Amino acid sequence: MSTQADSNKKDLLRGGQFLVKETKAEDVFTPEDFSDEQKMMRESVQDFVDREIMPKREEFEKKNYELTEELMKKAGEMGFLGVSVPEEYDGLGMGFVTTMLVVDYISGATGSFSTAFGAHSGIGTLPITLYGTEEQKKKYLPKLSTGEWFGAYALTEPGAGSDANSGKTKAVLSEDGKYYSITGQKMWISNAGFCNMMIVFARIEDDKNITGFIVEYDPENPNGISLGEEEKKLGIHSSSTRQVFFNDTKVPVENMLSERGNGFKIAMNALNVGRIKLAGACLDAQRRTITSAVKYANERVQFKTPIANFGAVQSKLAEMAASAYVGEAASYRAAKDIEDRISIRQEEGNSHQEAELKGVEEYAIECSILKVAASEDLQNCTDEGIQIFGGMGFSADAPMESAWRDARITRIYEGTNEINRMLCVGMLVKKAMKGHVDLLGPATKVGEELTGIPSFDKPDFSELLAEEKEMIKKLKKVFLMVAGSAVQKFGPQLEDHQQLLLASADILIEIYMAESGILRVEKNAKRFGADTQKEQIAMAKLYLYHAVDIINTRAKEGIVSFAEGDEQRMMLMGLKRFTKYENQPNVVELRNTIAQKVIAENRYPF
Structure with a gap:
């Protein structure tokens, strides 16, 4: 087995283990790690979108299905439809990260093309790639890879x-x-x-x-x-x-x-891949929405000044950028984990089919988390885009109206966000029962910490992002406290308590997303210098600030729904301790830092 595979195996966490094991910043993959080949692929896809799709955005609103088919054929000729299909079946045979990158950058201009592309290259092709016989793959994959068939x-x-x-x-x-x-x-x-x-x-x-x-x-x-x-x-x-x-x-x-009888398994595994790719498909849509919004804000003059100079608009631009940045961080972190797991399995002698199947299945929890987070961030982004455009945003003559409508479906297909919320917690509990993720040990320790005497030592937060990393650790304790107690109380009947599951899922989602943002910034600050990452640090801190608030609210809902008396009081006190900042961030200052960069560059610049 290669040294690379050994290294992957040593550092690579299993799906869901992010909750109970520390992830080192140097072990995460970020968009700043794209290889030269991946950057060339990104440029190729961006050129295709800017040349072929963007000029025809209005046509896509006129139910021009022939246009979608025509551009899908062109995407096939460029090799984009077969990016993940092995080369022996006329695909490009690229790794999972590159596949995500293509889905990401090809999806930003219009939801119509994004949906057609995703349905074809994902759930329309992948079941044959992952489950087909050799004869089936030879017969169908070359036609699907090249756009001869859809x-x-x-x-x-x-x-x-x-x-x-x-x-x-x-x-x-x-x-x-x-x-x-x-x-x-x-x-x-x-x-x-x-x-x-x-x-x-x-x-x-x-x-x-x-x-x-x-x-x-x-x-x-x-x-x-x-x-x-x-x-x-x-x-x-x-x-x-x-x-x-x-x-x-x-x-x-x-x-x-x-x-x-294997159809249900095929459907679920195809949807796992579809979920993380749907998250990828929401990323460039956010970047393009932010760019449109800031360009308009810089041009639109009210009260004798561009509206970009108003704090209310700057606040929106900053929040939109922070969500996009963290979404990128989390999506590519998970994509690389999947790619590394596939490599390890291939090194161990698994076929390409088996390796890819098991690689994606391993991170099904993360796939569901990303699907929910990215689709909701996209909806918020397009909604704020309309607001920045004001009355023009509501007009079909401006780009925001169609972007908002197209974004709405992302919360429904590939499993509704409610289903995915319940899935990610349910899958985590199942993994714990199988011994793949040790939830019981850490949850027991949190229980002991709650009944023990709290430390009054002042922590050392002199290192960059030290308090933020400590906060992530504390937020993980919140999940273990709430979900651990809920599992003990309800056992297998936990799935009947959907509102409690939804609250637990929101805690889990915010932890993964916020941690991904912090890890991306930490890695880049170490290699490029903290002074080059001022706005990125502000975005990671801003996202975490909101995550703490959401987790506090959702955990409180969960605790009072099943705990009473002394148990409830103890857990609420623990929640207060686990969501307390030593040094409260200045949120207005963070937003201003981010917004100034976006406004100065007149685009999403990160």
Whole structure:
């Protein structure tokens, strides 16, 4: 095994372990670590977007599905659709970080193209890459990688949304055993209007779990497949979204994906990848929104001065920038962890398929965290963008109105944010029960700390970000205190207490995001000098300040919902101790520092 793999193995935390083990700044990957090859790929994608997509933004609002298909073909010719597909199937065979980078920078201009790209290159192609036989991969991946064919993913049904395994679509084996006949209805199928192939999930007989199939679609020879009209949607107007009806659609038995009854597992693992990539797809949309907003603020004069000079506007720009910066930090941190885990598994002899599958599955908690955080930050960003534009922001003639509408879907698809919140806590508890993450030991220590005598020594915060790093440690104790007590009290019935799960999830999400921001800044301050990172330090501190507030509020809700008497008093006192700053940050000063940089450069500059 290579030295690199040994080093990865030594330092690489398992999924969810960020909560109970310290992550060193030098061990995280940040956007400042992009290789020359990755920077070239980023420039290539940005050029494509600026040349082909940005000038046609207005067209995307007119339900121009042909335009989306045409630009998807061009993206295929550039190699972007096959960035993660192995080279032997005509893909670029790039690592997970580069795949994230392409999704990130190709998605910023319009949600319509972003959705088509994500549905095709992610959930439309990945199930074959990860679960397909050699014959299936040779037959389909080259066409999907190059844009000769487009893929879709048919899981959702009228009665099966978040409860994906409850689908009613049936697959019946023919008497000669050569094909399955699929009958049923799917809805909200992205790319349905121009796809050539769908990953379709159906139930065989009374199987407990659904099964996946690769189903070809040719409008000239529909084979029992018919499409509903294009859906009328709030946003993503030029993303083709239709119902798909199967009426005795014949699918050769060799087109079953993986094994019978494995469809639910395929669906969940495809969604894990989809979630972290959706987080990536929210990043450049934030950067571009901030850039549009600050350009307008610098040009718009009221009371004889540009509105960028007003503190109310500066506050918004600073908050938008801080969320974008931390979102980048967390997304690329997790992407590199996944890439490293894939490398380790390949070094240990796993196939590419198995390594990628297990690599992503390992960090399913982080994937759900990122999906929630990035989608909500994007919605807030576009909402504040409208506000900065004022009346013009509400007009369809300005870019903010469509950006806000397009952003809204990100909180729904790839599993609603509520489902993902409950998933990330549920998966963490399961990992603890399997012994993959030791929650019990640290939670017990926190319990002992609560009943012990608190230390009155003044900590040494002379080093850069020392207090912020100490605060992150204390916030982790809050989660262990709340979630640990909840697990002890409710055991397996914890999943019935959804509001408590949601509160715990918010604590978990804020810890991961805030820590990622602090680690990114710490790493860059050490190598580039703290004086070069003044605004970045301000953004990390600002994000953490809000995280502390959110965690305080949500933990209080959780504690009073299940604890009483002395236990409740003790936990609330612990919460007060764990969320207390020694040196309260000057939030107004932090915002001013960030805003001045954004305004001076007239763009998102980080």
